[in-house]
Amino acid sequence: MAHDHAHQHAHHHDHTDIDWADMAEHLETQAELFTPLHEHALAWLGGKQTEPGLIVDAGSGPGVVSCLLADSFPGARVVAVDGSEPLLHLARERAERLGVADRFATLTGELPDAMADLDYPADLIWASQSLHHLGDQQAAIRAYAERLAVGGTLALVEGGLPTRFLPRDFGIGRPGLEARIDAVQADWFADMRAALPGSVSVPEDWRAMMSAAGLKPSGTRTFLLDLPAPATDRARAVAAATFGRVRESLGDVLDATDRATLDRLLDPDDKASVHHRPDLYVLTARTVHTAVRTG
Incomplete structure (x- = not known):
């Protein structure tokens, strides 16, 4: 579904009230589900540059990708930056659990201003689906560029393709539910951006x-996540949280038929729900845009 990163987070009708900590479990579960996509993206990044000394994950959330960065670049120190201390606590716990805590740190603060507190310039700044939550995106990119070492890379993950969990016609309600949700989410996203x-x-x-x-732009590539049916328990949990x-x-923006369809998809006792149906899958894509500081 379009802009589903925004819908990883608890959002309410005033569009700007996003409780990131409330989303911790879903953020972790979805990021873990997306691990193959992130691993391919980081392997591509690793083939484009020398081993970084300092990596910054700007808008890290609970640190799933931060720890993947530490694993992909074993010579680097990783700093996870986020405005939510509860999420960074989870990031530190994950780093400890995975054995990378000795070269893992966190920095609490709002982006992009928190970047000014880095001890020294970064060789790689990874900003995944976080830039669009900042009002002035151009100013944020400029701030990131200023925190890069000469030769360092900024990797922005923005755009891609909507996530799909179900066939166009899955036997209940009107066909095309996810396309209609895409349209509603696109309007929500525009309102969210305008209210920042x-x-x-x-x-x-x-x-x-x-x-x-x-x-200097240095490459753009889109990475696919293709998890065919039958879905794993983790995929079902992500689908349930997303539709929920x-x-x-x-x-309230969808019609009564679509609301009733969602209710059935979310009912654990309904064999047509995402908890049980055999045709549930996960298909999505994320686009990584890279650029280098040359001087």
Whole structure:
């Protein structure tokens, strides 16, 4: 579903009230489900540059990808930066559990200002699905560029394809439910962006924006996550959480038939629900845009 990163987080009708800590379990579960996609993206990044000394995960959440960064670049120190201390606590626990805590740190603060507290410039800044939560995206990219070492890379993960869990016609309600949810979420996303403090409307040409910040674009690639049916328990949990938040936050925008369909999809006692149905799958894509500081 379009912009489903935004719907990883608890959002309510005033559009700006996002309780990141409340989303901790879902954030972790979804990031773990997306591990194959992230591993392919990080392998691609690793083939494009020398071993980084300092990696910053800007908008890290509970640190699933932060720890993957530490695993992918074993010579690097990783700093997870996020505005939610409860999520960073989970990140530190994960790093300890995975044996990378000796080169793992966290920094609590709002982006991009928190980047000013880094001890020294970063060789790689990874910003996945976090930039679009900042009002002035161009200013944020400029701030990231200033925190890069010469030769360092900024990797923005923005865009891709909507996530799909179900066939177009899955036997209940009207066919095309997820396409209709996409349309509702697109409107929510536009309203969310407009309501952010200091919001600036800009075309989402990430290469152009990185160039305007003085960086040299160095590549764009899209990575696929294809988990066919039958779904794993983790995939079912992610589907249930995703549809559950759509029902809770956007259900009043959908018609009665679609609301009833969502209710059936979410009912653990209904064999047609995401908890049981044999045709549930996960198919999505994320796009990584990279640029280098040359001087």
